[in-house]
Amino acid sequence: MTTIDRADRALIEATQAGLPIVPRPFAAIAERIASTETEVIARFRELERRGFVRRIAAAPNHYALGMTANGMSVWDVEDARVSELGRRVGALSFVTHCYERPRALPVWPYNLFAMVHGATRTEVEEKRALIAGLLADACRASDILYSTRILKKTGMRLSPSGG
Amino acid sequence: MPRAPHAVTITLDALDRRIINRLQDGLPLTSEPFADVAAELGASQAEILERTERLLDSGVLTRFGPFFDAAAMGGAFCLCAMAVPTERFDAVAAIVNAFDEVAHNYERTHALNMWFVLATETEAGIERTARAIESETGLRVLLFPKLEEFFIGFRVAA
Structure with a gap:
């Protein structure tokens, strides 16, 4: 995985388990990786543009929604x-x-x-x-x-x- | 870690369903994204946060976060299938699952009864892992790499 840099990797590692459900989630992530909210948002935007992140979204449990x-x-x-x-x-x-x-x-x-x-x-x-x-x-x-x-x-x- | 699926006992009301549907579409990249979603849905930010947390805790949502495309980041993926004799099924499943490269593995109703996804750092790793599984199981591994993805709908209507 040579196309993402260290800062991208830090961001991915900090968020792969999930985004904090708080009013300013990107600020909360920034605090964890010694970055800023602006920087985190900009990096996500760039990762989306390059197709590495598809979206930041909810994964539903099909079974819980009756799709068994x-x-x-x-x-x-x-x-x-x-x-x-x-x-x-x-x-x-x-x-x-x-x-x-x-x-x-x-x-x-x-x-x-x-x-x-x-x-x-x-x-x-x-x-x-x-x-x-x-x-x-x-x-x-x-x-x-x-x-x-x-x-x-x-x-x-x-x-x-x-x- | 993705949250463990629990038995789900909560009842979903109309707002819960709208939140589930809306959050599958993607969060805006803004300072207060939940406030933006709240405005769209005509709810308060506090309501959206509280309900999203509850939907995660109860297992209706399994995860909330970025969806990464590991293939775009340089990794390789491949759907594979094997025809496993019934009497050897569990033993073969144990061999296959022991490979770290096996991300998902499902038993399915077909002569090709074991379907799994290999995820490796490189394209060459797919072929190498498939051959290793063949030599450990003595069974042929068929490779079904995606040639084209018709990616439009991913939502589950709640």
Whole structure:
């Protein structure tokens, strides 16, 4: 990670666990890393501009919001149309992640992946049908993989050494 | 640390739901960002702070902070899948999870029944780690790197 400097790294390390929920959170962070509120805001702005920070926001617990079913829907979409159609699938409100990935033939013919969340599997299936309708004849085959167990989940971490 | 998910027992009212929806969109980079959000939602800053804290404590929100794009910062990510024989599933999961490079790992309903994400400092690290997992498990690791991201919606409507 050579593209961020020491001050950026200090800022990331000070905030990766979360932002303080106080009236002036950037001032509170600045105090921890011997910086100033203006400097912290400017650095975040620059990190956002460079795409290193996407946004400062809340991560919801899908389960707590009643979204207990989640399925990875996968689609075999005509290569020539996958970008155009992928954008439309990604824009659907119930799709949280949408990617084009390579196929692994013959076992895996699918090149478009869209995560679909819902309160029940029935609801997820209804949403999957909406995607199928949108892809129409550009899609040759599809499947949906439900997660049955989380085996490991760790967030992104920068190693303190900078390695 | 992201806060541990608890059993959620609180009832969400309309303002809670608007706060959850609004805070998923991103905080303005201003001196008093919660005051700005409060003004948008027609609430007081104190209300926004108190409710956000409560939503975090109760596990409705798992985290509030910057979303980093580690790939943009030079790291590499790759979704991987394996077809693991049922009788070896737990043993293989233990081997796979022991790799620090494995960030998430899910059991899924398919012949390819183990899906995990590798996160490494370099692109070369992905291939190297996948081959190491293959040699320790004797199973093939399929790599599904993202070719294009259609990133528009990330919100969960509360």
